Amino acid sequence: MAARREPTLADVADAAGVSLTTVSRVLNNRGYLSDSIKARVAAAIAELNYRPNQVARALHGKSTQTIGVIVPTVALPFFGELAAEIENALADHGYRILVCNSMGRADREREYLDLLVSHRVDGIISGAHNENLKEYGTVRLPLVTVDRELSPAVPNVRCANEEGGRAATELLLERGSHSPALLTSRTGAHNRREAGYRQVLERAGIEPVIMTVDFHTPDAERARLINAHLDAAGSQVDAVFATDDLSAAAVLHWATGRGLEVPTDFKVVGFDGTAAVRRALPELTTIQQPIGALARTAVEVLLTQVEAVAQGEEIGSSPSPAELPVTVLRGSTA
Template sequence: MATIRDVAKKANVSVATVSRVLNNKGYVSEEAQKNVMAAIESLSYTPNSVARTLYNKSSGMIGLVLPDITNPFFPELARAVEDVAHTYGYTVVLCNSDEEVAKEKKYFDALKQKYIDGIILTTSSLTSKDYDRLDLPMVALDRRIGDHIPTVVSENKQGACEATEHLLAKGCRYLAHLRGPEGVKTADERYKGFMEVVEQHGVEHVVLNAEFQIDKAEAVAQELFTTYSQVDGVFAGSDVTAAGVMKAAHTLNKRIPADIKLIGFDGIPLGKMLVPALSTVEQSIYKMGALSARLLIKQIEKQPMASMYYELPVKLIARETT
C-alpha cells in the first residue's frame, strides 16, 4: 500500500507539499499540485483518514443524538439528516440516549474525541450550560434548548388546538389528554394547546402522563377508561401513545370510534396501518430533519443563517378513529 512518502518521492516534492495538497491548506504551485495529483492517481494512494482527522481537528462526521430509535418518529428524522449530510460529504453517527443523562454525556465525550464536526440534538436531558461546554456547532431538533442554539420544531401548540377542536366537532363532551413527559418542550406545548381549547369551551377533561411510550400509554389508558368511564374523546400526545390507547380500548371492549374518538400527533406511517386508521396531526418530519442538517452544516462551514428559530406547519389528517 502506497504511503504519503511514496507520493512525495514520485512527485519529486516534499511530504509537507503533499500534505498541503491533500488538506487544501497553504500555498502549492500549480505544477507541484499537478505532479502530486498525478502521483496519487498512479499509486492509487488513499489518504489516512485518522491522520487527516488529527491534523485538521475535523472528521467530516456529525452526531445525531436521539432519545429512542424504536419510536417510529425518529427513524424518518434520521433518514432526512443522513440524506442531506451525505449530499454535503458528511457521515452521520447515530447515538441513542434513552433520555439518560449519563449515557448522553458518555456519547458526547466519545464524539468530541473523534473530532466530530457538529451535533444535532433531539434530546434535552442535560442543561443548557452542559451543551454550551461542548463548544461545537449544534442544532436542536424537535426540542428547544436555548435561544443561542438554532432550533427546528413544529407548530405543536397549534396542532394540539386543532386536534382538540376536531374531537369537539365530532361530538365529544368529556376529553382526555395523554401527554408526553413534563419538561419536554414538544409535550408541554401540546398540553398547552389542549388546555387552551377545553378551558375556552368549558369542557370536562382529564390529563394523564404517558411518556410517549406505547406500553405506558396502554397501562395509563386502561386506568383512564376504568376510572373515567364517561370519557368519549382522547387526544394522545403522539401516534405511538395513540397506539397504546387503541390496545387498551380493545382489551376493555371499548369501540373506536363508536365509544371513544381518538386522535394522535406526528403523522408517522404506522397510523395508516392501524385498524381503524388513526386520525392525527401530521408533522413535516422529513423536512424537519433535512432543515436541521442544513443548518448544522452552515454552522460548520461558517456560512450565515437567515434565522435561529424555525417552526414548521402541521396538518390535521382525519381518518377512521374520529
Template sequence: MSRPTLADVAARAGVSVTTVSRVLNDRGYLSDRVRADVHRAIAELGYRPNEVARSLLGRGTRVVGLIVPTVADPFFGEFAAAVEANLADRGYRTLLCDSLRSVERETASLELLLAHQVAGVITSTHNDDVGLYRTAGLPIVALDRRLGPGIPDVRSDNRAGASLATRLLVDAGYRRILFVTPRDDLGSARRSGYREVVGAHGLTESLLAYGFGSSLDERRALIESALDEGGYDAAFCTDDVSALMAVEWARTRGVRVPDDFGVVGYDGSAAVRHLAPTLTTVLQPVDRLADESVRLLMQRIESPDGDVPAETVLPVTLRRGETVR
C-alpha cells in the same frame, strides 16, 4: 493487523505522502491518473483518514454529531435519516448517538462527540438540564428544545397542532378526552393547545404522563390502565406510538373506533402512514425540520459569530384518518 497508514497508501500508489495528502484534501493540481492511482490504493488497503488528526491540522472533521432519544421511535428514526442525507449532500458525515431517553447516556454521548472533535451537534432529545450543551463551545442546534442563548431551536407549531387535534375530537362530539404525553409539563405547547380547546368548551382536562424513560411495555400498561379506569371516550396522544396503543386497547376491549372511542396521534412519520394509514394524526414536516436544523448548523459552523434565529417554527397539518367519527 495494523491499520493502513498514509505512507502505506503512498507506497502502494507509487507517489509521495504529500501527494496522497493533496488528493485527500483536494488541494493543488494533480493529474487524473495520479488521483485514480491514489484512490485505487485507498480502496485496496481499506485506508480510512484520521479525522481527528485532520481537525488538528485545521481541516475540520466534517463530521456532525446527531443525538436522538431513540431511533426505535418512527419519527426520530425518520428525522435521523433525513439529517444524515442532508449532511451527506453537503460533504459531511453523521455520527449518530442514541441516548435511550437517559440523561446519563445523553451526557456521555455529548462527551463522546466532543472527544471526536465533531464540527457541530444536532440534538433532538428532551431530557432536563444537560448543562454540558451550554459549555461545549461548538455549534449546536436543538430540535424542539430550548437549551439556552445562542443555541437555535427548530420546532413544528406544537400549540397549533394540539389545538387542531383537540378541536377535531370536540367537534366530532367526544367529551372525555385523555391527553397522553411523556411528561407532566404545564408549560408544554402541546398541552397548552389541548387545554385551551377543552377549556373553551367547558370540558375537563385529563392527563396521563407516562415518563420519557418508560419502556414500550410500561407505556402500554399505563395507557391501558388509564383507559380502563377513566371512562374516556377519546385520547389525544402526543406521539403516534401511544395513539396506536390506544387504538389497540379499544380493539382488545371490544370498544368501537371511532363510534365509541376516538384517537388522534402526533408526528405522522412515513412508517406510521404506511403501516397504520387509518390513524388520524398531526403531521410534523420532518424533512423541513431536518433541512432547517442542518442549514442553521452549517450557518453556525461557517459564521460562528453570525446571527441566527433563536427559534424557527414550522407549520403542521392534520391528516384525517378513520379513528375519529
C-alpha cells in the same frame, strides 16, 4: 499471518514512491504538483484502500465533514425517520453523520456528547429528551436542536406544536366528544401540545384530564400504565388526544379490548404522522409533523453555523425557534 491494520499516510507515500509531504499536499490540494505525481498518489490510495484519519484532520484545524446526531432511539418511528432525513440532507452537502441513541438515559447522552466533541465533529443536532444537561452549556461546536429547548442561544427547529394541539382537540370536539383527555409524556408549561389542548377546552368550558406516561417508559410497562389511566377514567373520558402515535395506537388497543367501537363510542387522535405508523394504522387520525422539512431546516441552520466558524466568526444566538406547520391527517378514529 500478519496482523491486519489500516494503511497509513506513510504506506501511501511508500507505494507511490514520494514523500509524506507530497502525499499531504495531494490530499489537501496545496501547491503545484504534476499530473503524474497526483496520478501515482491516487493509484496508491486506491490500491491500499487508504482512508484519511478524520480525527487527525480535526486536530490540524480541518473539517471532518461529519455531524453528530443524538436521538432517544432510531427504533421509534419519528426519530428513525428524522435521522434518515437528516442523513439525506447532510449527504447533499457532502457530510456524513454519527448517530447516537441515548436510550432515554442522561448518562448515555453525556457520554455521546463527550464522544462527539472529542472526535471533533463539525456540529451536533440533538433531538434527545433528557432535561437539564448542563454539559450542553460547555459545547463550543455548532449546535441545533429539534423540538428541544436548551437555551436561547441554541436554535430550536420544531413543528407548530401548540397549533397541532389545538387542531387535534378541536377535531375531537367537532366529532362529538364532550370530555377528551390528553395522553402525554410530561405535563407542564414546556409542553406546547398540551397548551393547545388546554386552550380549546378552556374556551369550551370543559375540564382538562391529563394522563402522563413518561416518554422513556419500556413498551410493556407503557401499555400497562396507559390501560390503567383509561380504566381509572372510565366513562368520564370519551376521547383521547395522544401526543405521539405510538401512544394513540395503545389507546386504540385498549378500546378494542374493552369492546368500544371507534369512533362511535370512543375517539382517538395521535401526533407525528410517520410513514411507518401510517402504513401500520392507516385508519389513525393524527397530526402530521413535516419530518423532511424539519430535517432540512435543522441542517441548513447548522451548516450556516459551521460556515461561520470556518470563517472565524462567532456563532450568533437564535432569537426564536424555527417553527414549521403541521397537517391534519383524517382517518376513521375521530
